[in-house]
Amino acid sequence: MTRTLRLEPLTAEAFAPFGDVVGAIEPGGGAKLSETLVALPGAATPRLGFNNAKAWDLPLTATEMERHNLSSQCFVPLDVSRWVMVVAPDLDGRPDPAALRAFVATGDQAVNYHVGTWHHPLRVLDRPGRFAVLMWTTGHKPDDEEWSTLPEPLQIEA
Ligand SMILES: NC(=O)N[C@@H](O)C(=O)O
Numbered sequence: 001m002t003r004t005l006r007l008e009p010l011t012a013e014a015f016a017p018f019g020d021v022v023g024a025i026e027p028g029g030g031a032k033l034s035e036t037l038v039a040l041p042g043a044a045t046p047r048l049g050f051n052n053a054k055a056w057d058l059p060l061t062a063t064e065m066e067r068h069n070l071s072s073q074c075f076v077p078l079d080v081s082r083w084v085m086v087v088a089p090d091l092d093g094r095p096d097p098a099a100l101r102a103f104v105a106t107g108d109q110a111v112n113y114h115v116g117t118w119h120h121p122l123r124v125l126d127r128p129g130r131f132a133v134l135m136w137t138t139g140h141k142p143d144d145e146e147w148s149t150l151p152e153p154l155q156i157e158a
């Protein structure tokens with residue numbers, strides 16, 4: 001049995017339980033993230049990664065989620081069309097299947113997952129997308145990420 005989830009437009013308000021959203025900044029304006037850029041003891045090594053993520057077509061199928069229990073994870077689009085994040089609150093150490101949310105972001109929106117937030121790995125739409133990704137690591141798996149398989153596959157649609 002596959003569950004269907006519809007994409008919601010990403011807003012800072014809707015995403016607040018899961019992380020921060022930094023939207024387009026007007027000329028002369030600015031924004032900063034600070035307190036929610038978190039590295040817990042053990043995750044002493046900063047990692048600023050750069051990637052060029054391939055494009056996926058909708059509907060997306062999600063079967064597992066991940067979280068970083070020692071670090072926040074911040075995705076900064078460098079050249080991106082649209083991109084998708086699937087998140088959920090924790091329920092007894094797993095993503096709460098009843099509270100899964102799927103958001104679609106623009107290439108002007110950066111997202112910082114708060115430490116421990118269940119999320120699906122990055123999914124980009126329309127064309128490949130380049131990102132900078134900031135987090136802190138222990139330098140070795142599996143400490144840096146925990147995975148959980150969803151009780152049933154999730155189909156994400158527009
Ligand atoms: N590790 C990494 O860069 N990506 C994943 O953690 C992810 O959330 O996509």
Ligand code: NI
Nearest residue numbers: 066068073121
């Ligand atoms: Ni991640």
